[in-house]
Amino acid sequence: MELDLFIRYGPALLSGFGVTILCWLVGSIGGLVLGFLLACLYRFGPKALGWLIYIYVEIIRGTPFMIQLFILYYGGPYVGLVLSPMQAGILSFIIYGSPYFSEIFRSGFNAIPKGQIEAARCVGLSERRILMRIILPQMLVPTTAPLTNFFIILTKETAILSVVTVPELLYETQTMAAETFTFVEPFLVLSLFYWVLVIGTSWVGERVEARVTRHLRRV
Amino acid sequence: MNFSFEVIWHNLPYLLAAARWTLLISLGGMAISLVWGIFLCAGRISRGSVIRSLARLYISFFRGVPLLVQLLMFYYMLPYVGLDLPAIAAAILAVGMCSAAYTAEILRGALQTIPAGQTEAAQALGIPTLSLWRRILVPQAIRIGLPSLVNELILLVKVSSLASVVGIGELTRISQNITGETYRPLEIFIAAAVIYFLINLVISGLGRLAEKRLEVG
Numbered sequence: 001m002e003l004d005l006f007i008r009y010g011p012a013l014l015s016g017f018g019v020t021i022l023c024w025l026v027g028s029i030g031g032l033v034l035g036f037l038l039a040c041l042y043r044f045g046p047k048a049l050g051w052l053i054y055i056y057v058e059i060i061r062g063t064p065f066m067i068q069l070f071i072l073y074y075g076g077p078y079v080g081l082v083l084s085p086m087q088a089g090i091l092s093f094i095i096y097g098s099p100y101f102s103e104i105f106r107s108g109f110n111a112i113p114k115g116q117i118e119a120a121r122c123v124g125l126s127e128r129r130i131l132m133r134i135i136l137p138q139m140l141v142p143t144t145a146p147l148t149n150f151f152i153i154l155t156k157e158t159a160i161l162s163v164v165t166v167p168e169l170l171y172e173t174q175t176m177a178a179e180t181f182t183f184v185e186p187f188l189v190l191s192l193f194y195w196v197l198v199i200g201t202s203w204v205g206e207r208v209e210a211r212v213t214r215h216l217r218r219v
Numbered sequence: 220m221n222f223s224f225e226v227i228w229h230n231l232p233y234l235l236a237a238a239r240w241t242l243l244i245s246l247g248g249m250a251i252s253l254v255w256g257i258f259l260c261a262g263r264i265s266r267g268s269v270i271r272s273l274a275r276l277y278i279s280f281f282r283g284v285p286l287l288v289q290l291l292m293f294y295y296m297l298p299y300v301g302l303d304l305p306a307i308a309a310a311i312l313a314v315g316m317c318s319a320a321y322t323a324e325i326l327r328g329a330l331q332t333i334p335a336g337q338t339e340a341a342q343a344l345g346i347p348t349l350s351l352w353r354r355i356l357v358p359q360a361i362r363i364g365l366p367s368l369v370n371e372l373i374l375l376v377k378v379s380s381l382a383s384v385v386g387i388g389e390l391t392r393i394s395q396n397i398t399g400e401t402y403r404p405l406e407i408f409i410a411a412a413v414i415y416f417l418i419n420l421v422i423s424g425l426g427r428l429a430e431k432r433l434e435v436g
Contacts, residue, residue, distance in 0.1 A: 061373055062419035067412055100370050107366035110430070111332045138332070145328030146367040149321045152282050153374065191285075198283040213331055 005185055009176045013186075016172030017193050020158050023086070023168060024197070027093025028154045032147070034094055035101025042102065043109055044127075057099035065096045066160050073164045089161040089168075097154060104146045108139030140212040148205030155197045169193055226406045230397050234407075237393035238414050244310050244379040244389060245418070249372055251315025256322025257357055263327055274323070281320035287381050289313050294385045310382035318375045325371060329364035330356060362433040369426035373419045390414060 006013075042053045060068070072081075072095075073088040083091065112135055120130045162171035173186045180186075262274035281289065294309040304312065333356060341351045361368065383392035394411040398404045 058420060058423060059416075061370070061423070062416040063412055064377060064415065067408070103366040103370050107329075107364055110366070111329070111363040142328045142332045142363050143367075145324040146364070146370070149282070149324050149367075150370070153321075156285055191288075194285070195283055199279070202279060202282065209328075216331060216335070 005176075005180055005182060006189070009172075009180075009186075012172045012176065013169070013189060013193075016167060016169040019086075019167055020155075020169040020193070021197070023089055023093060023161055023166065024155055024158050027090050027158075028097055028151055030090070030094035031097025031154075032101050034098040035103075036105055038098060038102035039105035039109065040131075042106065053102070057102060060095060061099040061103075065092070065157055066163065068092050068096055069160065069164060085161075085164045085166045088164060089166045093154070093157075093161075096157070097150070100150050101147070104143050104150065105139070107146070108143040109135065111142045112138050137212070137215075141216065144205065144209045144212055148202060148209075151201050151205070152198050155194060155201060223403065223406055226401055226403045227410045230401070230407065231410070233393055233397060234390065234410055234414060237388055237390045238418070240307075240382075240387055240389040241376070241379050241415075242418065243307070244314060244382050244387070245372075245376045247311035248314035248318055248375050248379065251312065252318035252322050252371070252375065253368075255316065255319040256326060257352075259319055259323035260326040260330065260360075261352065263323055264330065278320040278323060281317045286313065286317050286378055287384065289317055290381055290385060306382075306385040306387050310379075310385055310387055314375060314379060314382070317378075318371060321371050321374075322368065325364045325367045326357075326360045328367075329360040332363055333359050358433075362430075365426060365430050365433070369423050372422055372426075376415065376418055376422065 038053050038057070042050050045053075069088065069092045072092045073083065073085065076083055076088065116134060117130060120134050125133070158168055159170040161168050162174065165171065169190060173190045176186045177183050259274050259277065262270045263278065265271050265274070290310065290313040293304065293313040294306060297304055297309070337355060338351065341355055346355075379389060380391035382389050383395075388396075390411050394407050398407050401407065
């Protein structure tokens with residue numbers, strides 16, 4: 001194993017890792033927010049809107065991410081939407097993640113007994129307070145673990161962004177491998193970076209879970 | 220080059236035959252994922268600290284290592300320990316065991332919403348642990364976690380395309396082969412995407428039906 005390779009390619013790999021983290025964080029948090037809005041609109045909005053969301057969820061969830069990315073990046077210019085690779089990458093990431101997030105939140109809504117919401121209405125709580133004070137704190141309990149799952153799945157999906165030349169980790173690794181004819185070292189480093197990301201994510205997930213389930217623990 | 224439906228029509232029988240392998244891997248994987256996921260979830264929250272650590276290690280391994288690597292390990296490394304699996308078995312096992320890690324976490328999240336009083340009441344009534352899980356905990360956890368579980372099953376259908384690396388002629392692999400012969404990537408891959416989409420549509424439709432049936436209150 002040649003260590004001086006890493007001195008030469010270290011900065012490129014690190015910058016790739018930075019881009020991966022940036023795309024992942026912005027894309028998945030954007031997807032999370034959009035997914036939450038979709039789930040709320042589905043639940044509380046008019047029925048016609050619910051149908052539109054249902055169709056959106058099925059189409060985006062049912063097709064591969066790479067095809068969505070291709071359509072946005074290569075097909076976008078035909079309708080006047082010219083995006084840089086990075087913009088297209090992050091935007092498609094938000095779109096791809098949102099239906100999964102929305103379904104996870106829907107499962108959170110399902111976990112709350114209807115009687116609680118009826119009772120809250122009876123004692124005169126506003127809809128907004130019902131959502132913020134009663135539904136949200138309780139729905140975080142069953143959703144935190146699946147949300148962590150999906151954040152982890154998304155870390156690995158960022159690799160697909162390399163096909164539209166976003167200079168993320170896989171892209172830099174492939175460049176290094178092609179220029180130096182080494183394969184073991186670059187991909188070893190690649191796995192190490194992803195592993196760090198996954199371990200970090202599940203660590204944060206566990207902390208969040210400990211916080212949101214605090215009220216369930218018995219003293 | 221115009222979009223040609225003829226290319227799709229001509230190659231449809233091959234694509235559908237390949238889709239059978241995709242279905243086989245997906246269904247086999249789902250069965251393993253759900254059943255093994257329930258056991259893993261039980262292990263993850265068990266009182267025995269050894270079992271709990273093992274389940275935790277399993278989950279962090281299968282969630283942390285890319286599925287592609289797992290698949291290659293199942294196919295190329297297991298023969299060294301005397302377990303020579305055919306490619307299809309290795310693919311089903313790898314996909315299912317990886318997915319089980321995610322399923323276990325989904326179920327664990329759902330289980331936390333079930334009041335502890337239910338378990339205590341069951342124990343007070345002398346209901347055996349197995350029945351407690353089978354009749355009380357698992358049905359409720361599945362009801363609450365259903366949308367997330369459907370998410371996971373849909374992802375499972377999509378990752379079945381990785382089985383092509385161990386030489387299985389599933390949908391993605393055959394699409395690549397046909398593209399190599401016809402030089403029509405657009406038509407063939409759109410056709411493949413539509414087939415994946417239809418499979419996923421059926422899965423999520425069944426999920427919605429199950430949700431309706433299990434709905435309470």
